Amino acid sequence: MRIWQGIFKKRSMRLGLLALAALTASGAADPAVAGENLADIARSVDLVWMLLGGFLVFWMQAGFALVESGFTRAKNAVNIIAKNLMDFALGCPFYFIIGYGLMFGADKLGLIGTSNFALNGVTDMWDIGFFFFQAMFAATAATIVSGAMAERTQFKAYLFYTVFISAFIYPVVGHWIWGGGWLAEKGFLDFAGSTVVHSVGGWAALTGAIFLGPRIGKYTPDGRSKAIPGHNIPLAALGVFILWFGWFGFNGGSTIAATNWNISLVLVTTTLAAAAGTCGALFYSWIRFGKPDIAMALNGALAGLVSITAPAYDVSAVSSLIIGLIGGVLVVAAVEFIDKVLHVDDPVGAVSVHAVCGVWGTIALGLFAESQYGNGVSGLFFGGGLSQLLVQLEGIIVVAVWTIAASAAVFTVAKYLIGLRASREEELKGLDITEHGQEAYAGFEIFSNE
Amino acid sequence: MRIWQGIFKKRSMRLGLLALAALTASGAADPAVAGENLADIARSVDLVWMLLGGFLVFWMQAGFALVESGFTRAKNAVNIIAKNLMDFALGCPFYFIIGYGLMFGADKLGLIGTSNFALNGVTDMWDIGFFFFQAMFAATAATIVSGAMAERTQFKAYLFYTVFISAFIYPVVGHWIWGGGWLAEKGFLDFAGSTVVHSVGGWAALTGAIFLGPRIGKYTPDGRSKAIPGHNIPLAALGVFILWFGWFGFNGGSTIAATNWNISLVLVTTTLAAAAGTCGALFYSWIRFGKPDIAMALNGALAGLVSITAPAYDVSAVSSLIIGLIGGVLVVAAVEFIDKVLHVDDPVGAVSVHAVCGVWGTIALGLFAESQYGNGVSGLFFGGGLSQLLVQLEGIIVVAVWTIAASAAVFTVAKYLIGLRASREEELKGLDITEHGQEAYAGFEIFSNE
Amino acid sequence: MRIWQGIFKKRSMRLGLLALAALTASGAADPAVAGENLADIARSVDLVWMLLGGFLVFWMQAGFALVESGFTRAKNAVNIIAKNLMDFALGCPFYFIIGYGLMFGADKLGLIGTSNFALNGVTDMWDIGFFFFQAMFAATAATIVSGAMAERTQFKAYLFYTVFISAFIYPVVGHWIWGGGWLAEKGFLDFAGSTVVHSVGGWAALTGAIFLGPRIGKYTPDGRSKAIPGHNIPLAALGVFILWFGWFGFNGGSTIAATNWNISLVLVTTTLAAAAGTCGALFYSWIRFGKPDIAMALNGALAGLVSITAPAYDVSAVSSLIIGLIGGVLVVAAVEFIDKVLHVDDPVGAVSVHAVCGVWGTIALGLFAESQYGNGVSGLFFGGGLSQLLVQLEGIIVVAVWTIAASAAVFTVAKYLIGLRASREEELKGLDITEHGQEAYAGFEIFSNE
Structure with missing residues (x-):
């Protein structure tokens, strides 16, 4: 019937x-x-909210594709979009088959889940909706990596890596923090994933960028960094607008319930932090470099969003402005430090946005969380206390160590099994032609800006 | 008041x-x-869900515009977008005035509706919301056609055609299957429109492409097919992301109720089929052509989505992976067959995606539908039975015959009344300049890749 | 806890x-x-609807950025996107700190609100959600201005201006009409903001364009207007699709309740008016200029949307077709009049779309509003009566006078404090390089189409 x-x-x-x-x-x-009955209707409302959140987090995939494509060169535009497409297309089935069970399956030691693989035994439609929502989060963690590894990674090696982060590296962290694992037991807080999603993506991105080394021509023999401008800023800007829009689902949906009216506060803190992050990066870059840098302002928006992802639920609106503003300044400083001091070539600033601001957001929760926000969202208090802050720091460090170690292992295998880096000739010609036999902009006159 | x-x-x-x-x-x-009262609040939740579905299906219009524009040449980009814009802008009022009444109006014989034109007599706000949702579906069927007819169709003739598909050809099929007509009575199942929407669009697209003949230079005198690469793959990729995102409303919204918690399953099967379709097309093209073809992978995503549109509600998550994977392989094979064997020039692969996978999805429902999914979505059963499969096949054939015949009639009238194909000079110069006096990319140096 | x-x-x-x-x-x-309890669940449904509306109105920011960028030249694409980004990023915090309190704070005289600054004292989560929704509307009013002032305004001066419209000029009008101020008391009706949002944006845009004067080369010495074509019509078209999609939240969300089932009617009137506006502009431009002008058709869609924004809730579906159609014709006539007769250089047609159609929509509510629509949405009645029409006219005039006067004051201060117009050299080179040191399309061969 x-x-x-x-x-x-x-x-x-x-x-x-x-x-x-x-x-x-x-x-x-x-x-x-x-x-x-009332409980069933309430459940339906919550389901609508959670699924809508999932839609919007999926939409962030398009945002990542455009940001990474717009901020890199035209000769690699097809390749970077392909990587963004495939980390979802491959990662999602693998998260279904393996990852979700590791993350939310039953376990006794708090280390890893061991049931519900391929949704086996999951019959409740709420739980199936929850899988949908979580699958989108897993895809976000995976897709962060492609930006830092852009313009020089073999397509095959990237596909190999993306399976592991979706099926294993991310779900393990997810289990520790959101799946009731040992960090959750310790009281580590991360509302929507500054650490779980963004830091994991960011640390893996850092590891990948170090493994690869810089793009040809990025650093002069005497060690000066050369800017390699992106080929399509309007595309990148659209990507940032998409990500901002999608973040309403990322943070807003993370209550997984609309009967929890704090979603209103979550959306206000998310918006204000993103706005403040944009301002922070724009004005700091203006002071620092003499001109208002729009690539920085766009990364500033993302910095604000990553920074507020952990504390969105637990801080006041005024605090969110401060958290976002600091995030925006931080991302500009981090981009410069990673490029000019560390000499790590991260073409789109993924490490600065996701790892650095992911850490900052997780700390910010410890600094700004307050129990009084329900009675006045415009106050500014330091409410978390020192013990909370220490748990936050412990979680940050453990997740960084795990992700870097696990990623390094996967990249090492990929390097010897497949080969991680494209050949010199492929890199110079561009990966679009050499890997896919396709041009991004057939018919357009484009100078290879090498 | x-x-x-x-x-x-x-x-x-x-x-x-x-x-x-x-x-x-x-x-x-x-x-x-x-x-x-409880029923009223439940109705409000369902209304939110249905209207949200409508929003997302509208958004697919942007996706079609970008996919069709990105996969064709720069000299026709304004024209193809104009066609996508106008098939909604013209089609929607005509569906309001005529089509909706034919589709959902009262009838006795099961052939065609004959009331509710221009929403006459429709006063219930739920029904008005239902019209909103349905109007977006009608627009989808119409807009599929423009891609297969791209780069060589007169603008006037396209406008003429689009009125007929929105007001007549699509609503008749819609009535038979969703409006309580004779196919519905026979037990034909098509949850969200693999046949009703996509096959109708796909068969009409095939008819149009045959009527027009291939673009100048598409086939050499000795019968070899030449690739005419699209001018903007990032734009096309964005279009596919939009379509995928919009499909959550297309399939998810088709329960027209969020109090029906199976929406969770629908979204999981939709996502997994799309992911599997992408993988299927990517890896099959990789094996077949030696390189991972991203245009194919993008069409593979759409293939997976079209394939799961009929069975999304009635199959398990594991089945959806299989259905999508087959759809993805199928679309690559069909593109090659239609191009190289049939010598029908379909610039964006619309026939392969919408007709071929529409048929496959409708059959797949017959093969994979199961009554047990409520108690275990990860099992793989063949549940539909042979009689269901035969009804599915009957519906597929009747809809194909009707759509091809009706489209052929309209194109014939258009050909003699208006002229269907642009002149040789117009086609070579591009329709943007000749039809609209506008360039898509003023200031850019672009080679006409003829 | x-x-x-x-x-x-x-x-x-x-x-x-x-x-x-x-x-x-x-x-x-x-x-x-x-x-x-039932009231709480109903409240949750309404909250979901209002917040979803806010998401979609935010998304319109991306639409404005793309429309304005696509319709102007490549050499200013980064700059115009920067302005669109920053009017949100700056405007939103200022609306939070000052504007919202002026708009919805308590007052006695009906002139201006004087409480709730920075959400001080606002603790109810519904009210905080309402702020989120309203902040997105404030950003819309602000962002309209950048289009009319494109390609020749100093970045600093624009930032200066945008703070004032978000924090002061818009909130004052908002208070009068939506905050319970004197126009509300008089019975002025503006459901979703044809006047409150769009006219305010449009009049400020007109003032800005007059203050700046035309772009270099726009008018020949003998007074003929030269077309300066936009650099990326697909981008602009995508922007229009985004705006249309976002408008479902703009108008649909303005009931701030999904338990108000008239949202169905609102969405139908919104859709039909936009479609009719597109048709009106396309066919009128076809008759007037001999070719179907797609830039006009795109502006026609926006014209239909602005026109239906005030009356969406109170007119029949058939009336919405007429209102939209007139809006579409009006926008083409207004663009020509403002350009060729008034010699005001509005690069994207912002004044025609938002001020002219904003006025038309506000009048249309007076002409077409009917109390019977609940019992038959397809009838066409003139229901508002003369007295309502006079109130509408009064509101239109007062808002125009206020906005023009206040904007002129701010632009005057900006002119002498900062300098409003870019230098001749900056304008010729393009603001991307001179203001930001960045190119929109690095590597592409682009001719400055001056």
Whole structure:
């Protein structure tokens, strides 16, 4: 009978009946359809909110693709988009088959889940919706890496890596913090994933960029860094707008319930932090370099968003302005430090945005969390206390060590098994032609800006 | 009193009252406002879900515009976007005035609806929301056609055609299957429109491409097919991300109810099929052509989505992976077959994606549908049975015959009344300049890649 | 306890409990979590709807950025996007600190609000969500201005201006009409902001364009207007699709309640008006100029949307077609009049779209509003009556006078304090290089089309 429902409902419209009436009438004994009671309707509202959150987090994939493509050269635009597409297309099935079970499956030691692989045994439609939401988060962690490794990584090696981060590296951290593992038991807090998602992505990105070494021509023999400008700033800017929009689902959806009215506060802190991050990066770059740098301002928006991801639920609106502003300044300083001091070539600033601001956001929760926000969101208090701050620091360090170690292991295997870096000739010609036999902009006159 | 409501509510915020309280107080006797009862609140949740679905399906219009524009040449980019814009802008009013009544109006013979034109007599706000949702679906069927007819169709002729598909060809099929017509009575199942929307669009696209003949230079005198690469792959990729995102509304919204918790399953099967379709097309093209073809991978995502559109509600998550994977392989094979064997010039692969995978998805429902998914979504069963499969095949054939015949009739009239194909000179110069007097990329140096 | 909730809920999933059950159990005494009663669940549904509306209105920021960038030259693409980014990033915090209090704070004289600055004293989560929604509207008003002032305004001066419109000029109008001020008391109606948002933006845009004077080369010495074509029509088209999509939140969300089922009607009138506006502009430009002008058709879509913003809630579906169609014709006529007769250089047509159609929409509400739509949305009545029409006209005039006067004051200060217009050399070279030291499309061969 249930397989007839789709059509039945559509037909019922024609007959002038309420679809709802049809549903509740037939649905009384159907566990997949809300019954005539308050808890079921509330659950439906929460489900809508969580699934909407999932839609928006999926949409962030497009944002990452455009940011990474726009901030790099035209000759690699197809390749970087391909990597963004495939880390979702490959990562999502692997998260389904393996990762989700490791992350949210049952365990006794707090180290790793060991059930629910391929949703085996999961029959409740709420839990299936929760998987949908979580799969989008896993994809976000994976996709951060491609930006730092842009313009010089072999396509095959990237596909190899992306399976491991989606199926194993990310889910293990996720289990420790969101799956009831040992860090959760210790009281580590990370509302929507400054550490779980962004730091994991950021540390893996750092590891990858170090393994690869800089792009040809990035550093002169005497050690000066040369700017390699991105080929399409409007595309990158659109990517940032997409990410900002998608973050409403990332942070807002992380209550996984709309009956939790704090979603209002979460959205306000998310918005204000992103705005303040943009301002912070713009004005700091203006002071530092003499001109308002728009690539920096765009990264500043992302910096604000990453920074507020952990504390969005637990800080006041005024605190969110401060957290975001610091994040925006921090990202400019970090980009310069990583490029000019560390000589690590991160073409899009992924490490600065996701690792550095991920750490900052996780600390900021310890500094700014307050229990009073419910009675006045505009106050500024330091409420978390020292013990909370120490737990936050412990989590940050452990996650960094784990992610760097595990990523380094995977990259090492990839290096010897497949080869990590594209050849010199491929890199100079561009990966679009050499890897895919395709041009991003057929017909356009483009100078290779090498 | 009601026309004051908008302002009243906004004002009530200032006074610190709940908008809700105001509404339910005044709304007890107002049929457009939910009362203080459970069924009304449940109806509101379902309305939110259905309307959100409509938003997302509208957004797919942007996706089609970008995919079709990105996969064709720069000299026709304005024209193809214009066609995508106008098939919505013209098609939607015509669907309102004529199509919706044909599709969902009352009838006795199961052939065609004959009431509710221009929403005449439709007063229930749920039904009006249902029209909104359905109008977006009608626009999707229409817009599929422009891609296959790209780069050589007269603008006027396309406008002429698009009125007929929105107002007549699509609604008739819609009535048969979703409007309670004869195929519905026979038990034909198509949850969100692999056949109703995508096959109709795909068959019409095939008919149009055949009527037009190939673009100048597409086939050499000795019958070899030459690739004509698209001018903007990042734009096309963004289009695919938009379509994927929009498909959450297309499939998810098709329950037209969030109190039906199977929406969770629908979203999981939709996501996994799209991911598997992408992988299928990427790896099959890699094996077949020696390089991972990203245009194919992007079409593979769409192939997976079209394939799961009919069965999304009725198959397990594991089945959705198989259905999507087959769709992804199928689209690569079909693109090659239609191009190299049939010598039909379909610049964006619309026929392969929408007709071929639309058929596959409709068959797949017959093969993989199971009544047990509620108790275990990770099992793989063949549940539909042979009789269901035969009904599915009958529907597929009848819809193909109807759409091809009706489209052929409209194109024939257009050919003699207006002229279907642009002149040789127009085609060589590009339709942007000749039809609209506008360039897509003023100032850019672009080689006509003829 | 509350700061543990995020993690608790995620953990509860693992244990197979309903998040909901956890919430309602612990939430009984928690004002931020819905209790086990109907009003609370209804409130949650309304909150989801309002916040979703806010998401979509935020997304319109991306639309404005792309439309304004696509319709202007490549050499200013970074700059115009920077302005769109920063009017949100700066405007939003200022609206938070000052504007919202002026708009929705308590007052006695109906002139201006004087409380709730920085959300001080605002503790109800509904009210905080309402701020989120309203902040997005404020950003829309601000961002309209940048288009009319494109390609010749100093970045600093624009930042200066944008603070004032977000913090002061817009909120004052908002208070008069939506904050319970004197125009609201008089019965002025503006459902979603044809006047409050779009006219305010449009009049400020006009003032700015007049203050600046035309771009170099726009008018020949003998007074003929020269077309300066936009550099990226696909980008601009995508911007229009984004705006249309976002408008579903702009108009649909303006009920701030999904328990008000008239949202269905609002979305239907919004869609049909936009479609009709597109058709009106396309066919009128076709007749007038001999070719179907796609830039005009795109502006026609926006014209239809602005026109229906005030009356969306109060007119029939058939009326919305007429209102949109007139808006579409009007925008083409207005663009020509402002350019060729007034010699005001508005590069993207912002004044025609937002001021002219904003006025038309506000009048249209007076002409077409009907109390009977609940019982038949397809009828066409003139229901508003003469007295309503006179109130509408009064509001239109007062808002125009206020906005022009206040904007002129701010631009005058900016002119003498900072300098409003870029230097001749900067304008010729392009603001991307001179203001930001960045190129939009590094590597592409682009001719400065001066």
